[in-house]
Amino acid sequence: RTAPRNYIKPKRPDTERLLTQAASATDFTKYLTSLEPTARRYNRLKKALAQYRALADKGGWPKVAAGPTLKPGMKNKRVAEVKKRLVVTGELAAVGPEPETYDDALVAAVKKFQERHGLEQDGKVGRNTLVEMNIPVEYRVQQIIINMERRRWLDPDLGTKYVFVNIADFELKYVERDKTRYTARVVVGRTYHKTPIFSDRIRFVRFNPYWNVPYSIASKEMLPKIRRDPGYLARNRYMLLTRPLDNSSAIDPHSVDWSKVSRGRFPYYIRQKSGKGNALGTMIFMFPNRHNV
Secondary structure, three states, X not given: OOOOXXXXXXXXXXXHHHHHHHHHOOOHHHHHHHOOOOOHHHHHHHHHHHHHHXXXXXXXXXXXXXXXXXXXXXXXXXXXXXXXXXHHHOOOOOOOOOOOEOOHHHHHHHHHHHHHOOOOOOOOEOHHHHHHHOOOHHHHHHHHHHHHHHHHHOOOOOOOEEEEEEOOOOEEEEEEOOEEEEEEEOOOOOOOOOOOEOOOOOOEEEEOOOEEOOHHHHHHHHHHHHHHOOHHHHHOOEEEEOOOOOHHXXXXXXXXXXXXXXXXXXXXXXXXXXXXXXXXXOEEEEOOOOOOO
């Protein structure tokens, strides 16, 4: 699996100005520190990097053996391994007097671990949770370093109000004066149709919007469904247009010979009617961008 394309480019400092200031600095270490981003998220990553490097110096965390899903109430030697693993990273305070018992404290610790790693918070140690637990500390250190660099690329001032979408975690946050005021789950692109990484400004709000289906989704994802059943469009409140954004150009999908339509030859536009069931909902915050997001 490949990563989504990153459209946020690093803002390079003026080299001549950088060298001039460095040469005249009375405290060179302090000067270098002043170049770091002051954003709260960057500082949190910096703190986490120090913590995980310290864990790496101590040998990291113990590995949990493979096996069936561990569930609350179970007694198993592997439960003790999970407890030892979570004590190292702080989700669990202590192993406790019954190390092999999957008790309430462990359920809470596993859920906390799952939340931190973007997993379903079911309190069980299944395959996905086990994989995340067994990722070596050295790999986590590299992840933090990469994300610190990515954070450096972002605009240091996102304003007093902004919306932040964590693509990997399927989560949206509305932030006001450094406080998260609202969170929501979001839908992102599939493996073969990834959501791009970028930043833009919200311009206006639209009520009861149409959804103009992007060409790539219409020709790749929807075309096979339409071929099997042209009635799929009407049932889902879609219009088949011969001209973009023009409802008067709508035609009956049953009048089209879909055997002659392909991904590379898709001369139509698909638009979903506003109202109940519309993919965009009843209100959409618009930030016109070249990615059609």
